[in-house]
Amino acid sequence: MKNLLPRTTVLTAVVSLFLFSACESDEATPDATLQAANTQAAHQTNSMNLYKTYTVELMELNGSGVNGMAHIELMGDKIDVSLEAGGLTPEMEHMQHIHGFIENNRNAVCPPPSADTNGDGLISLVEGIPFYGPVLVPLTPYPVADATGMVDFMNQYPIGRTVRSLQNNVIVLHGMYVDGVYDPTIPVACGQIKVMNKGK
Template sequence: MKNFIQKTIGFVVAPALLLSFSACDQSDVSPEANLSTQNADAAHQTNSMNLNKTYTVELMELNGSGVHGMAHIELMGNEIEVSLEAAGLTPEMEHMQHIHGFIENNRNAVCPPMSADTNGDGLISLAEGVPFYGPVLVALDPYPTADATGMVDFMNQYTIARAARSLQNNVIVMHGMYVDGVYDPTIPVACGQIKVANQGK
């Protein structure tokens, strides 16, 4: 009988000890730690959502080109989809197009005024525009060829670096027109500031 009682006590005590150890393990995780983890998860989800944005661009003529158009950009994480329509371009010629901007110091790129024409030839060259709109960040290739009426209808997707994702600081520049009877593929013919259309989906 004594042995039976000892065995019975052993069976009761063992589960109790396991429950006690389990409770100690759970109490080691503070409420503050749990809250911190929850906040980190929520912040990660918010940041992921904020990477999805829509932008619009109104393209205005440069150098008296008569070029005008609109562009839309969808940012999805590190991918962008660019759709662009423009008119007034040199017919049946290829037109380079880029996202220009400055990576350092979050400096805003802008479309150059006519005062950018430092050599006084009446035209803003690619180099003369760089201090205003910065270097090329994303080449929007393959570059389109305007149709017989001088129009382009373009769409493509690109992977972009993290440094280039502040798109609202940048501009789109289109290039290419005849100068003194010779086609200059580099001369800027249209420019537009990239503007946020929404703040995230």
């Protein structure tokens, strides 16, 4: 009986400490979860409220004579794209894309003349990819140039978070005759996307 009391006292203290810790943990966990949820919701709200405007000056590639301007408005998870260009092959469809790189936040650029690695005098779609990257957003439906070689285009597109740094990307227009045959893939104009405002 003499040694029983201290052991009981120690056991009671241990149990009490365990219950207090468990209670404290139960109280902390909902707060931490709520805080994380609020942070995520705020981040999503900020992303959805993001508004930026961009401009693009389209300059000829491959001696096409094509030039033009594009305007982009980023509104959360959507972009509005308006584009005007001239010098295109009349009454032919012209592919147009936002090209860029997702990995490492690498900047896309318009290909220089040295991109013509096979020496045929033209920069092909494939030869341009190391400079402007793969297609990130196809600007469909692809427009058909009018009888004077002009296009006047506008459309809205959903845009993912990975593509949202638009100033790292370029717009490329495609399509012209090569040796009497229309090549719809060959790049005919390119322009760097530049920020006009800093957004919210």
